[in-house]
Amino acid sequence: DTAVSQTPKYLVTQMGNDKSIKCEQNLGHDTMYWYKQDSKKFLKIMFSYNNKELIINETVPNRFSPKSPDKAHLNLHINSLELGDSAVYFCASSQDSQTQYFGPGTRLLVL
Amino acid sequence: QKEVEQNSGPLSVPEGAIASLNCTYSDRGSQSFFWYRQYSGKSPELIMFIYSNGDKEDGRFTAQLNKASQYVSLLIRDSQPSDSATYLCAVRGGGSEKLVFGKGTKLTVNP
Numbered sequence: 190d191t192a193v194s195q196t197p198k199y200l201v202t203q204m205g206n207d208k209s210i211k212c213e214q215n216l217g218h219d220t221m222y223w224y225k226q227d228s229k230k231f232l233k234i235m236f237s238y239n240n241k242e243l244i245i246n247e248t249v250p251n252r253f254s255p256k257s258p259d260k261a262h263l264n265l266h267i268n269s270l271e272l273g274d275s276a277v278y279f280c281a282s283s284q285d286s287q288t289q290y291f292g293p294g295t296r297l298l299v300l
Numbered sequence: 301q302k303e304v305e306q307n308s309g310p311l312s313v314p315e316g317a318i319a320s321l322n323c324t325y326s327d328r329g330s331q332s333f334f335w336y337r338q339y340s341g342k343s344p345e346l347i348m349f350i351y352s353n354g355d356k357e358d359g360r361f362t363a364q365l366n367k368a369s370q371y372v373s374l375l376i377r378d379s380q381p382s383d384s385a386t387y388l389c390a391v392r393g394g395g396s397e398k399l400v401f402g403k404g405t406k407l408t409v410n411p
Contacts, residue, residue: 220397229403230338230386230403230404231401231403231404232344232388232401232404233401234398234399234400237397237398239397244397245397245398279343279344283397287349288334288346288349289334289346289399290346291343291344291345292343293342293343294342294343
């Protein structure tokens with residue numbers, strides 16, 4: 190069974206569209222994260238939820254809105270997509286601030 | 301701004317040699333230090349973590365931490381071509397869920 194899964198794996202869309210990425214973890218962890226990895230491979234935290242509560246909210250445009258329906262799921266909705274949003278988005282989870290386990294990533298390309 | 305610095309490389313070593321990867325961090329309150337390996341097109345996977353000053357060994361990998369110098373390193377003994385990847389250093393501050401990543405060092409092990 191996949192520990193942290195994301196859908197879709199690839200997402201190609203036009204500028205201005207709205208899209209969502211979904212993440213699920215079956216590890217029983219309390220904390221989930223969204224990271225963005227840009228073309229230079231720099232991995233940066235965007236958001237973190239602990240038991241459905243937002244605990245980290247980095248300087249991210251308002252167009253990005255995370256939602257956690259339960260502690261096993263963390264989704265990311267992006268409005269009015271821009272060219273600069275093209276990146277790989279990784280979901281991760283952890284328990285008690287220990288090791289973070291990453292999902293396979295969603296490769297977003299905005300045209 | 302808390303920063304984690306790594307030499308971006310590329311670092312090239314012959315098969316069987318020792319690869320040495322270095323990382324410095326700016327936040328003196330940092331408590332936990334992680335090394336992740338990321339193969340091209342894949343997600344980061346944890347290799348080692350270290351909390352205390354000194355060395356921590358796991359198989360061919362040794363993590364070294366010097367909090368006074370704000371320096372953490374990863375040694376890979378008997379390097380194999382399969383070790384060729386980008387190595388990400390990550391640091392977590394005390395009482396924080398947030399991991400700050402370096403930009404990674406690309407390692408190539410030549411057969």
